[in-house]
Structure formats: C-alpha cells, structure tokens
Amino acid sequence: MAGTSTQEALVAAVTETEAHVSVHGWDAPVRLFSLVRTAEALKHDAGLSRLLPAHELARSRHNPQALTVIEQEDLPAAASLEDLLNQLAWPESVHGAVLSVERTILGPQAQARVEAVTDPQERTALVSSLTDREDIRMVIGVLRSGESWCALRSRSHDSADDVYHGERLVPQLVEALAATFL
Numbered sequence: 001m002a003g004t005s006t007q008e009a010l011v012a013a014v015t016e017t018e019a020h021v022s023v024h025g026w027d028a029p030v031r032l033f034s035l036v037r038t039a040e041a042l043k044h045d046a047g048l049s050r051l052l053p054a055h056e057l058a059r060s061r062h063n064p065q066a067l068t069v070i071e072q073e074d075l076p077a078a079a080s081l082e083d084l085l086n087q088l089a090w091p092e093s094v095h096g097a098v099l100s101v102e103r104t105i106l107g108p109q110a111q112a113r114v115e116a117v118t119d120p121q122e123r124t125a126l127v128s129s130l131t132d133r134e135d136i137r138m139v140i141g142v143l144r145s146g147e148s149w150c151a152l153r154s155r156s157h158d159s160a161d162d163v164y165h166g167e168r169l170v171p172q173l174v175e176a177l178a179a180t181f182l
Helices: 005-023 038-044 046-050 054-062 081-087 108-115 120-129 171-181
Strands: 031-037 067-072 096-106 133-143 148-154 164-166
Touching: 005 031, 005 067, 005 096, 005 133, 005 148, 005 164, 031 038, 038 046, 038 054, 038 067, 081 171, 096 108, 096 171, 108 120, 133 171, 148 171
Parallel strands: none
Antiparallel strands: 031 067, 031 096, 096 133, 133 148, 148 164
C-alpha cells in the first residue's frame, strides 16, 4: 500500500464495504457504491453530520481525504456487468466507486464440462452441483485520480481474517470500473 492519505482513505472504504456486503451473505446481486470526500460533503450539507457515524466524522477530521460510501440503488437494467459499467457516468462530486460482484471459479476439467453444456439452465445447474468450484466475492474500489484497492473473499474461507487485499488483484475489473470516470 502506498501510504498516502488518499490511498489510506480508499483502503478504508473498500475494507468497510467488503465487511458490509459480507453481512448479507452470498449469492448477492452486483452492488455499486459511490465514494465522496466526507469533508467536502459536510461543507455542502452540514446536516449530514447528524447522519454519519461518529467514526466517519472523526476519520474525516484526521484525514481530509476520507471517503463516505454511498450505495447506488436502482441500478439500470443490464445484460452483463460490462453493459452495466458502460452505462455509468459519475458527476464531478463523486471521487470514486466501489463494485461488489461474485463469481464462480472452476478448475480446467470442470470448466471443460461446463462449456460442453449448451442449455443455459442446465449449465447453471451443473455449475451449482460441482464440488470443485470456488465462489469468490470481489470488492473493487477505484478513485478518479487513479488509485485502486481490492478485497477478495472466498466462500470456502468466509472469514474477515481470510480476505485478500491488494491494489490490482483483479486488473480487468479495476480497469473497467476506472473507465466509468473517463
């Protein structure tokens, strides 16, 4: 981790978002969150201080780059994650975004079995029945200024102590989410 106050703010936002979505369990839809600088939001709306948790207010006093995470509800209909991301555009007041998405990872043999099935319902049933699959939740955060942070949790090691963290653990998703700020 870079150690800058901006990067520290992003790490905190992604870590807290991962913990938040994990409380809701697995098999969740894609979730999207905007990131705004807490101090700037408070300047524009002083009443916001009554709504934010005390730890967020304290963090914003300690680090002017601190971020508030705001879930985006009623996402537009999209055929795929790529289609959803292609529809996004953020106002200048949004400094970053966090995406939570689950995927199933298959070994080579299981992947070949699944690819041989052409019916979508049969394919879904087969994937669900496989014992050698791994379900992964990826929480990806990016800032308009280019920083990124990722948190990955597997269903088989579903513990806060077993979450992997890093700047570009899922580079394609980092790039796709960052492209929503171009």
